[in-house]
Amino acid sequence: MRTLQAVLGLSMAIVLSGVTAAKAQDPFLGKQEFLQRCAVCHGAEGAGDGPVGELFAIKPRDLRTLARENGGTYPFARIYATIDGRDRIPGHGGPEMPIWGDFLEAEALVEDRGISPEDAQMIASARIIALTQYIGSLQLK
Template sequence: MSLKSQLAFALVSATASLGLLAAPAVAQETLIGKASFMENCAVCHGADGAGDGPVADLFAQKPGNLKHLAKNNNGVFPFSEVYQAIDGRREIKGHGSTEMPVWGGLFKEDSYAYTVHPGIKAEEIVQGRILALVYYLQGIQE
């Protein structure tokens, strides 16, 4: 992601946290989320999130179908739980302790290069990237 995209993303994230996010910005986050999903998640969870990525068969427990998160939660998308699963604060039993990378930590390392702008912290960029992924996953529910 370019510096300009990272800075814009951090601004969208900060705006969202203040409750000032407009609908078009959510659409932008969904596009960023899809790109991030394809880059970081699709290899295990599949391009459409169905759990059938190219390396899915290498795991003792096949990656879950991310399109059924709401369906498996009485029709309600578990926003907070998904966010915490991505950033590594929530353990996923099927992932064990090492199969799914803790993306929060990896995203933070990637973000340090973009914190040269005053007032933007790596943690804010990480939060924005994770929120974009969660919004994307929310959008692909069946």
């Protein structure tokens, strides 16, 4: 019985991760996240010129140069970890800006009170993947 439960649980996780990945690849989702959560500091085009960013001692980065500064390769995993909150940088996770992974997970739980914490984590991860992909699309050539 435990084996059957484990197989069913693994199968469900695979199915849910496929749905999550499909939704995360939609650039519209990432753009909406960016405009709603990031543009106020990083600017609508990601140039680091958002209106609130001017108030901080540490200016927001120009997100369009991340690939250039990384030898021409967009550092997807590093950007994901920064947004998620596992890779702390000045300005992220301090009083100026929340750790988005925790915030998005809590928001998912509030939006749909019937989901589990694990599902909330998956929703937050999908939103961060979409956002990270969108930021990748902003890179200057």
